[in-house]
Amino acid sequence: MSTVDYILSPLFEAIMVAVKIDDGISVTHVGDKNIRKALAQIDWASAALLCHNTRFDGSILAWHYGHVPALYLDTLSMSRATTHWTLGKSSLKAVSDYLGLPPKGDEVVMARGKGLENFSPYELEQYRRYCERDNDNCKEIFDKMRGIFSASELRVIDLVLRMFIQPQVKLDADMLEAHLDEVQAEKALVLAEVEATVDKSVFSSNLKFAALLESYGVSVPMKPSPTGNGEIPALAKNDRAFKELQQDASQPLGVQALLAARVSSKSTIEETRTRALLSMANKTWPLAGTGWGAVPLKYSGARTHRLSGDDGTNWQNFKRGSKIRQAIRAPHGFRIVHRDASQIEARMVAWLAQCHHLIKAFAEGRDVYSEFASLIYGRKVTKADAKERFIGKTGILSLGYSASPARFREMLFIGSGGVSVNVEMPIAQNIVYLYRDTYAEIPELWNVGEILLSYVAASKMRSRREIRTWELYNSLNLPVEPGHECIWLPSGLAISYPGLHATRTARGTEMVYDDIYSKGVHKIYGAKAIENISQALSRIVITDAMVRMHQLTGYYPFLSTHDSLDYVVPISEAEAIDDELEKQFAIVPSWGAGLPLASEGGWGVTLHDAEQKVNQ
Numbered sequence: 001m002s003t004v005d006y007i008l009s010p011l012f013e014a015i016m017v018a019v020k021i022d023d024g025i026s027v028t029h030v031g032d033k034n035i036r037k038a039l040a041q042i043d044w045a046s047a048a049l050l051c052h053n054t055r056f057d058g059s060i061l062a063w064h065y066g067h068v069p070a071l072y073l074d075t076l077s078m079s080r081a082t083t084h085w086t087l088g089k090s091s092l093k094a095v096s097d098y099l100g101l102p103p104k105g106d107e108v109v110m111a112r113g114k115g116l117e118n119f120s121p122y123e124l125e126q127y128r129r130y131c132e133r134d135n136d137n138c139k140e141i142f143d144k145m146r147g148i149f150s151a152s153e154l155r156v157i158d159l160v161l162r163m164f165i166q167p168q169v170k171l172d173a174d175m176l177e178a179h180l181d182e183v184q185a186e187k188a189l190v191l192a193e194v195e196a197t198v199d200k201s202v203f204s205s206n207l208k209f210a211a212l213l214e215s216y217g218v219s220v221p222m223k224p225s226p227t228g229n230g231e232i233p234a235l236a237k238n239d240r241a242f243k244e245l246q247q248d249a250s251q252p253l254g255v256q257a258l259l260a261a262r263v264s265s266k267s268t269i270e271e272t273r274t275r276a277l278l279s280m281a282n283k284t285w286p287l288a289g290t291g292w293g294a295v296p297l298k299y300s301g302a303r304t305h306r307l308s309g310d311d312g313t314n315w316q317n318f319k320r321g322s323k324i325r326q327a328i329r330a331p332h333g334f335r336i337v338h339r340d341a342s343q344i345e346a347r348m349v350a351w352l353a354q355c356h357h358l359i360k361a362f363a364e365g366r367d368v369y370s371e372f373a374s375l376i377y378g379r380k381v382t383k384a385d386a387k388e389r390f391i392g393k394t395g396i397l398s399l400g401y402s403a404s405p406a407r408f409r410e411m412l413f414i415g416s417g418g419v420s421v422n423v424e425m426p427i428a429q430n431i432v433y434l435y436r437d438t439y440a441e442i443p444e445l446w447n448v449g450e451i452l453l454s455y456v457a458a459s460k461m462r463s464r465r466e467i468r469t470w471e472l473y474n475s476l477n478l479p480v481e482p483g484h485e486c487i488w489l490p491s492g493l494a495i496s497y498p499g500l501h502a503t504r505t506a507r508g509t510e511m512v513y514d515d516i517y518s519k520g521v522h523k524i525y526g527a528k529a530i531e532n533i534s535q536a537l538s539r540i541v542i543t544d545a546m547v548r549m550h551q552l553t554g555y556y557p558f559l560s561t562h563d564s565l566d567y568v569v570p571i572s573e574a575e576a577i578d579d580e581l582e583k584q585f586a587i588v589p590s591w592g593a594g595l596p597l598a599s600e601g602g603w604g605v606t607l608h609d610a611e612q613k614v615n616q
Helices: 003-007 032-040 054-063 075-082 092-098 121-148 151-165 173-197 206-215 240-246 253-262 269-281 323-327 344-353 356-363 368-377 386-401 405-414 425-438 441-458 464-473 526-553 571-585 607-611
Strands: 016-019 027-030 048-051 071-074 169-171 222-224 231-233 334-341 481-483 486-488 494-496 501-505 508-515 520-524 564-570 599-604
Touching (some): 016 121, 027 032, 071 075, 071 151, 075 121, 092 121, 151 526, 173 253, 173 269, 173 323, 222 520, 253 269, 323 607, 334 571, 334 607, 344 356, 344 441, 368 425, 386 405, 441 481, 441 486, 441 501, 441 508, 464 481, 494 526, 520 526, 526 564, 564 571, 599 607
Parallel strands (some): 048 071
Antiparallel strands (some): 334 564, 334 599, 481 486, 508 520
């Protein structure tokens, strides 16, 4: 069940709650009447609430009991940002064991399916002790991790949690119902065609299925071979990369149908997420009515600390212009304000590389996509030349991370925004080499990434002398430092590469680190490290703007993607909030002198309207 389905189920019952004030003892209150009385005695307007999975506990507190604290804290989020990439999980049990805290116990498993009336006195006493032990461990985890997190990062956790706990947008159930009917009808036709034209043996063969996906322009995820000889397609049902591919809503419906047939689910991601949103649209919040859209995002859901989707519905990758975006609406009297950072990763890479002519083009607001396309075609390309400019755009946005000619050709074929281009391999190669020659500082940046990785892997502990050596080498003044199996960011968080080391292969020396999901190793190289750094720094730019907006206005976004923020505000404030967002998106961080930032924004009744800058 989703979190919303569970908490808003008519069968939901709060059995007990353990409350710990600062460093006092944990006290458990049993039964709804006692819970309400205990919670009512807390001054929530000046309190910070700490839980492990505050999205769950905080939602119960707000939706059933009507209490919203001044600040949400969450050790689950903190664990994702610190220990997750070593442990592979961030459960209270896993983190408690890792930090040497008292064992969690299994009383919650023994209590599964029971209501309060089903507990014996002995079982209730055991459950109470379990609850208090959980509470004490949660506080211990917070105390041990607190020093890593700046006040700004703690506020980011708070604002991400509020997107779910205090939903601000409405979901149009009628539009979602109609969209579901359309998707199911189209899916039935596509599945029938797939099953009629594709031999069943293809779905049971990794290599054949990989070849089929590649014929559709899909980049097949790979994983290390269990024999140690190279890589094989990561297409097993439990492969993380395959799961991510199944959840990629940007894939054409035909590809979604192939993936559904592979796992015999016969349900595409578009159908699954529409049904989930429709279920949410029909829910009644005890204290707030019906139709609200609660947005579940993970703080530090990615290695780079970017936010990621969660709870079965990834709000970050609804298709542009889709019916789902049109079904996300501001309440009566309000508007959705949307603003996204323009080409933030391409700008970040140019700045990291100190590629001055590209930085200058961004800073002057020139059409960089058309300019690169003009170099490709040897003539002036403008926005009117949709195909040519698309090739230039794809080059600027993708080649900064060392995409190969084959990968670049594939991206052009997959297309975006209704444009798809099929070029021959020699042409793709020429464009890739043209990019690397034109912006030669960027390939040099990849080499710096290789050196940085060698510093990270050189020893188990970083001494100040070694860091100073890196600082002397770091002529580009990258705002990062090598650490123990990690790269430290200016936010105080780190990009983690557990067990990073050099290894000899048939292709030469490679850098690898432990992959907790495939239980093998994962290759890392200079350009990939730069991609991680660029994405991590871009995330800081966006979340810093989010925190400043909250400090200035008191508003928090209802949604954030990797490069955008979305707010719900009164109609009378829409233009002013959009203007303020533009200012905040343009603020260069203290570590980013000369970083050319820019943004685009607008507002409207629906998310789609705001993204289209309807401004009504």
